[in-house]
Amino acid sequence: MATSFKGIKFFDTTLRDGEQTPGVSLTTDEKLWIARQLDALGVHVIEAGSAITSEGERAAIRAVAGEGLNAEICSFTRTLKSDIDFALECNVDSVHLVVPVSDLHIQQKLKKDRETVLQMAVDVTEYAKGHGLIVELSGEDASRADLDYLISLYKEGISAGADRLCFCDTVGVLIPERTEIIFKKLAELGVVVSVHCHDDFGLATANSIAALKAGAQQVHVTVNGLGERAGNTSLEEMVMTLDALYGCKTKINTTNLYKTSRLVSRLTGVPIAPNKAIVGDNAFTHESGIHTHGILADTSTYEPITPEIVGRTRKIVLGKHAGKSSVKMALKEFGLEANGQQVSEITKRIKELGDKGKRVTDADLQAIAEAVLGIYREAKVKLEELTVVSGNKVTPTASVKLIMDNREIVESGTGIGPVDAAINALRKAIADTADIKLEEYRVEAITGGTDALVEVWVKLSKDEKMVTARGARADIIMASVEAVVEGINRLC
Numbered sequence: 120m121a122t123s124f125k126g127i128k129f130f131d132t133t134l135r136d137g138e139q140t141p142g143v144s145l146t147t148d149e150k151l152w153i154a155r156q157l158d159a160l161g162v163h164v165i166e167a168g169s170a171i172t173s174e175g176e177r178a179a180i181r182a183v184a185g186e187g188l189n190a191e192i193c194s195f196t197r198t199l200k201s202d203i204d205f206a207l208e209c210n211v212d213s214v215h216l217v218v219p220v221s222d223l224h225i226q227q228k229l230k231k232d233r234e235t236v237l238q239m240a241v242d243v244t245e246y247a248k249g250h251g252l253i254v255e256l257s258g259e260d261a262s263r264a265d266l267d268y269l270i271s272l273y274k275e276g277i278s279a280g281a282d283r284l285c286f287c288d289t290v291g292v293l294i295p296e297r298t299e300i301i302f303k304k305l306a307e308l309g310v311v312v313s314v315h316c317h318d319d320f321g322l323a324t325a326n327s328i329a330a331l332k333a334g335a336q337q338v339h340v341t342v343n344g345l346g347e348r349a350g351n352t353s354l355e356e357m358v359m360t361l362d363a364l365y366g367c368k369t370k371i372n373t374t375n376l377y378k379t380s381r382l383v384s385r386l387t388g389v390p391i392a393p394n395k396a397i398v399g400d401n402a403f404t405h406e407s408g409i410h411t412h413g414i415l416a417d418t419s420t421y422e423p424i425t426p427e428i429v430g431r432t433r434k435i436v437l438g439k440h441a442g443k444s445s446v447k448m449a450l451k452e453f454g455l456e457a458n459g460q461q462v463s464e465i466t467k468r469i470k471e472l473g474d475k476g477k478r479v480t481d482a483d484l485q486a487i488a489e490a491v492l493g494i495y496r497e498a499k500v501k502l503e504e505l506t507v508v509s510g511n512k513v514t515p516t517a518s519v520k521l522i523m524d525n526r527e528i529v530e531s532g533t534g535i536g537p538v539d540a541a542i543n544a545l546r547k548a549i550a551d552t553a554d555i556k557l558e559e560y561r562v563e564a565i566t567g568g569t570d571a572l573v574e575v576w577v578k579l580s581k582d583e584k585m586v587t588a589r590g591a592r593a594d595i596i597m598a599s600v601e602a603v604v605e606g607i608n609r610l611c
């Protein structure tokens with residue numbers, strides 16, 4: 120279903136609206152890192168921040184602007200000449216000049232009237248243009264503004280030199296039908312119109328598509344849909360919806376999408392929901408036997424796009440829905456061969472574990488398979504001793520004694536807490552043998568009181584290899600160490 124979308128531009132505001140996510144604050148280096156990644160991805164505009172915010176923010180914007188990227192570098196500004204001056208100090212190419220346009224914002228927030236606000240928009244647009252900046256004149260809370268007033272403000276803005284317009288659905292209340300009607304009118308204004316949506320009702324992507332269909336030529340997005348409250352339109356959802364569902368090839372390098380998503384999640388500290396479209400952990404993961412059976416025959420049976428398109432790989436997870444075909448596939452990954460009867464027995468035991476509500480780890484699968492196949496595998500690494508010191512006046516420190524290939528290794532490590540210290544000590548102890556990375560750490564189940572069983576689930580990697588393992592103890596430190604030792608034994 121090809122439509123008439125042509126030359127759609129991506130205006131990425133991960134570093135401005137995305138950074139306004141509660142609890143997120145990026146350093147100059149982190150902003151630079153993300154900006155370089157966005158540029159490699161091929162976005163057209165990078166809104167690097169809001170120059171008025173602070174000296175630190177200006178240093179970051181200046182660094183991004185000085186990086187020599189292909190993308191246009193932009194700063195958010197209000198309708199104040201002082202904001203433009205600060206943006207100029209950062210050597211940006213453009214300003215996202217935001218004017219509150221709803222009566223609610225004009226009267227309650229600014230304590231002004233429509234005429235005054237319109238005049239401010241015109242004056243500051245002229246001022247910015249006079250200083251050589253590209254101006255994207257943006258209506259804040261436009262979806263709750265009087266459309267006739269908004270259009271007159273836009274027209275005056277264009278006369279004052281505005282290069283582009285932006286319509287902001289600041290509180291995410293647009294619906295696709297209304298979006299289409301509005302953007303058909305805005306498309307008649309004769310300049311590039313942007314759409315800026317928020318995801319308060321989960322409609323940001325749908326509304327942005329509706330706007331583009333009606334004539335908008337640029338879409339504001341953030342990586343992982345970061346942003347205030349429920350966030351903004353997500354970059355990866357927009358790109359893949361256009362590409363895979365509308366047959367519109369964008370300039371975005373889709374195979375970099377997942378890498379970008381992980382980088383932003385790591386640097387902002389905002390985790391991605393497992394069921395998030397395109398970049399969530401489960402987006403290309405299959406567990407049920409029926410689904411994996413289909414996937415084995417033809418991946419398109421249960422996948423709308425192949426994971427490689429967005430730079431990912433497919434994952435088969437075993438649990439109570441496991442079927443023989445998924446077990447066979449998983450065994451193959453570990454280089455294990457089993458006959459039909461053995462596969463049935465392994466599947467049965469995996470289902471039993473799944474029925475108990477357990478997540479079946481790679482270590483579980485290997486242990487079950489080895490038992491069924493009669494393979495005896497001596498653990499390479501054994502934990503002999505563990506000592507941990509922790510408290511409010513000491514640096515958490517741990518020492519471990521390991522037996523590895525009949526050798527005794529004693530090592531110590533410090534960390535931000537006792538678990539971290541213990542795992543650092545372990546990693547140091549095996550550092551000569553293998554470079555093990557802890558990719559994920561989860562405390563899975565804590566039932567009852569403080570003496571109850573704690574389950575720790577870890578994901579470890581060594582080079583390209585990745586395994587999951589579990590430890591279950593009443594002591595959270597011991598459970599963590601057990602999980603990591605188990606994982607190391609599976610990796611080495």
Ligand code: MN
Binds near residue numbers: 136287289315317
């Ligand atoms: Mn916004």
